[in-house]
Amino acid sequence: MIVDGFDLDKEIPLWSVDAGGKVIARMFAFTNFKQAFEFMTLVAQYAEEIDHHPDWSNSWNKVTVKLTTHSVGTLTKLDIQLAKAMDTFAFQVKQD
Template identity: 75%
Template sequence: MIVDSLDIQKEIPLWALGDGEKVIQREFVFENFKQAFEFMTLSAEYAEEIDHHPDWSNSWNKVSVSLSTHSVGALTKLDIQLAKAMDAFASQVNSKN
């Protein structure tokens, strides 16, 4: 199901719309590489569970993420679901400081 951009801004306010509202993006910043990698591991395991995978890159303590459902060329509930999970994983990892 394709989602509306207004819903996105309400549900995941830390994410930005990009590419003609077909992508949501966020940069996560952690204290160090180990925390960034822990976040990526948690996110990867969840992405496998729901069979929906992020486009991302990592540079030391930063993880840049883009989500889109490529098969439909738009944002769907799966993107929102994964974004919310990633927000929760980031909070979990950051709370260990």
């Protein structure tokens, strides 16, 4: 699926897209709560920097995320940017 000039299957292959193409989602699983919390902290700091925030929840070692740009009611490059950063942060946390 192409969104805002991005091929989502190539750019963020681990994310799923809702049927309407307005929301992307992913569940991240970590070894423990500490890793999940470290991931969420990195994401929170980055989200503040770009002024774009995830809809998410945490349960022990899992973080479930949905991204959309609420102000326009669909996906934008900010969602793709944040998703890619989250993939990177998850990889970093799992390597520590």
